[in-house]
Amino acid sequence: MRQRRKRSAAITLLLAGTISGCSDPVPQQDVYRSSADCQRDWGDPQQCQPVRDGRYAPSYYYGPSYYGSTYHDGRPRPSNNAMDAVRSSQPVSRGGFGSTARSFFAGS
Numbered sequence: 150m151r152q153r154r155k156r157s158a159a160i161t162l163l164l165a166g167t168i169s170g171c172s173d174p175v176p177q178q179d180v181y182r183s184s185a186d187c188q189r190d191w192g193d194p195q196q197c198q199p200v201r202d203g204r205y206a207p208s209y210y211y212g213p214s215y216y217g218s219t220y221h222d223g224r225p226r227p228s229n230n231a232m233d234a235v236r237s238s239q240p241v242s243r244g245g246f247g248s249t250a251r252s253f254f255a256g257s
Contacts, residue, residue: 174216176241179231181210186230204235214239 180200181187187197187210200209214237218226225234 175219175225176214176237176239177217177225177234178214178237178239179212179228180205180233180235181212181231183208184210186210186232187212189230190228205233214241216241 179187179190181190181197184194184197188194191197191212196213197210200207200211209232212228212231217228217234220226225236227234
């Protein structure tokens with residue numbers, strides 16, 4: 150009787166992810182036209198900081214760094230109320246139980 154080889158489900162899933170163009174989440178920050186727009190996504194005014202790096206007008210705000218999704222060309226995909234998103238050089242803060250920090254995977 151001939152014995153059949155068993156295929157690994159992990160290899161099949163790995164190949165499926167590679168073919169579909171999946172990529173690892175990247176650390177990013179959303180850019181907002183106003184503090185109010187930023188607070189709608191993050192809920193806490195302390196999470197929203199004025200832009201000071203010259204990339205955008207000083208009247209705009211950055212949200213906190215988080216891991217989010219990207220477009221097919223690798224650019225970060227912004228959250229619902231953000232006007233843009235940039236790759237973050239800031240460390241991603243992580244919340245724990247009882248924390249007011251919020252984590253989500255941007256994009257749909």
